[in-house]
Amino acid sequence: MKEIKHFINGEYVSSSKGKTFEDRNPANGELIALVHEGGQEEVDRAVAAARAALEGEWGRMPVERRMALLHKVADGINARFDEFLEAECLDTGKPKSMASHIDIPRGAANFKVFADLVRNVPTESFIMDTPDGAGAINYAVRKPRGVIGVVAPWNLPLLLMTWKVGPALACGNTVVVKPSEETPHTAALLGEVMNDAGVPAGVYNVVHGFGPGSAGEYLTRHPGVNGITFTGETSTGEAIMKAAAGGVRPVSLELGGKNAAIVFADADMNKAIEGTMRSVFANCGQVCLGTERVYVERPIFDEFVQRLKQGAEQLKMGWWQDDDVSFGPLISRTHQDKVLSYYEKARAEGATIVTGGGKPEMPGELSEGNWVQPTIWTGLSDDSVVIREEIFGPCCHIRPFDTEEEAIALANDTPYGLAAALWTENLTRAHRVAAAMDVGLCWVNSWFLRDLRTPFGGSKQSGIGREGGVHGLEFYAELSNVCIKL
Numbered sequence: 001m002k003e004i005k006h007f008i009n010g011e012y013v014s015s016s017k018g019k020t021f022e023d024r025n026p027a028n029g030e031l032i033a034l035v036h037e038g039g040q041e042e043v044d045r046a047v048a049a050a051r052a053a054l055e056g057e058w059g060r061m062p063v064e065r066r067m068a069l070l071h072k073v074a075d076g077i078n079a080r081f082d083e084f085l086e087a088e089c090l091d092t093g094k095p096k097s098m099a100s101h102i103d104i105p106r107g108a109a110n111f112k113v114f115a116d117l118v119r120n121v122p123t124e125s126f127i128m129d130t131p132d133g134a135g136a137i138n139y140a141v142r143k144p145r146g147v148i149g150v151v152a153p154w155n156l157p158l159l160l161m162t163w164k165v166g167p168a169l170a171c172g173n174t175v176v177v178k179p180s181e182e183t184p185h186t187a188a189l190l191g192e193v194m195n196d197a198g199v200p201a202g203v204y205n206v207v208h209g210f211g212p213g214s215a216g217e218y219l220t221r222h223p224g225v226n227g228i229t230f231t232g233e234t235s236t237g238e239a240i241m242k243a244a245a246g247g248v249r250p251v252s253l254e255l256g257g258k259n260a261a262i263v264f265a266d267a268d269m270n271k272a273i274e275g276t277m278r279s280v281f282a283n284c285g286q287v288c289l290g291t292e293r294v295y296v297e298r299p300i301f302d303e304f305v306q307r308l309k310q311g312a313e314q315l316k317m318g319w320w321q322d323d324d325v326s327f328g329p330l331i332s333r334t335h336q337d338k339v340l341s342y343y344e345k346a347r348a349e350g351a352t353i354v355t356g357g358g359k360p361e362m363p364g365e366l367s368e369g370n371w372v373q374p375t376i377w378t379g380l381s382d383d384s385v386v387i388r389e390e391i392f393g394p395c396c397h398i399r400p401f402d403t404e405e406e407a408i409a410l411a412n413d414t415p416y417g418l419a420a421a422l423w424t425e426n427l428t429r430a431h432r433v434a435a436a437m438d439v440g441l442c443w444v445n446s447w448f449l450r451d452l453r454t455p456f457g458g459s460k461q462s463g464i465g466r467e468g469g470v471h472g473l474e475f476y477a478e479l480s481n482v483c484i485k486l
Ligand SMILES: NC(=O)c1ccc[n+]([C@@H]2O[C@H](COP(=O)([O-])OP(=O)(O)OC[C@H]3O[C@@H](n4cnc5c(N)ncnc54)[C@H](O)[C@@H]3O)[C@@H](O)[C@H]2O)c1
Pocket: 151, 152, 153, 154, 155, 160, 178, 179, 180, 181, 209, 210, 211, 212, 216, 217, 220, 231, 232, 233, 234, 236, 237, 239, 240, 253, 254, 255, 256, 257, 287, 288, 289, 390, 392, 418, 458, 462, 463
């Protein structure tokens, strides 16, 4: 049986207590690897290695050399594209059509983009008057924050982990990564790429394990960690904020969502259907930016519902390797139970089930996987739990609206504030409504179109801080002002 070990100080190491847990293929439940579970000892070793690397060659490395190494890491991911693809798809069950276009290319891009960015970003400078007339010059210096703890989720494992590791290393920090227990493969494989690229030992470390009482908690509580960046559920974000309060360490939190799409009657129907198909069903609905609430202007409501239903019923489920497969399983049996519990709640609350609503019949081995049907509901009241709580599954509720004001109020009626998608051909309305969305990210006539120079993050309970472009530097670097009296 394959074993996945920690990556500490440039070496793959076993758990000192010999503890392991299972990594299963979500498509058929097959055991694919045994993963070493880290405890306090492994976290201590990883943090110590990361600290030593900061004080060693990495900390003294000229910026140009550091950036060249990060480019080599990106090239190393691309050179082993098929291995990363297989590792990611085995852990998640996601179709290769998705992972080959999104997950793996973004894994490489996250290193290149931030290496180039950090090399080119200026810092601020102010010249001031002084009473003696000689003046003074202020300028800011960006310094690495230190050891960054990276806690990542399972839905886009390589993409979301490197989205943090890329800028962290570009700013000169070192990292200890705690990948999701569901998806340990690609974080482990990245260790080999780091070594092959010549990144010094201790710069990139990985400790596997769970959250509470395991590697996640030990890492976030560790006093040797200078900042924690986390993507995952809002409730976990709360626990991590509490852990970070000890020692007053900064956090960057990218959390849950209950994202709305608003489809106006003047939308290009084909584009709106194509985009909403992706925003609801891509990655089996397991995308934080995904749409779970769709508001459609009444004159086109029936047509929209029918066309989304047709699209959902044409999704092809199956093995990740098959070229025509567009829909994979949910990540785990536990998550399948959670999503199915919302399917039951929708039924109990009297939803009209337009399509789906249960488990599909899957052939052969696939019958052991965590499959659920793509599901569309109408007819629920605005206070239904199905409409208020994040499900993180391939499902949405569609509700008609009559006025722009009503649509805005409905979309914003949520404790979350991550993303929104608007569909309209009216440019003035697009600007007006986009500005009224209480979210960190609003797409107009598109979804998940990403320029990595832009601010990314959530408002309300969807997060704290913005990563992406220069904005992530607020977290990954410490700005320190130098004031020189002339
Ligand atoms: N805003 C975003 O950018 C974004 C992106 C992707 C996913 N998400 C959110 O992530 C969630 C799905 O991912 P998930 O189920 O892996 O999230 P999760 O919060 O259950 O787990 C995320 C990570 O945190 C670790 N963890 C759990 N409890 C911990 C604790 N007490 N201390 C330290 N670490 C702990 C887990 O082991 C895992 O590595 C959804 O809510 C989704 O909306 C948000």
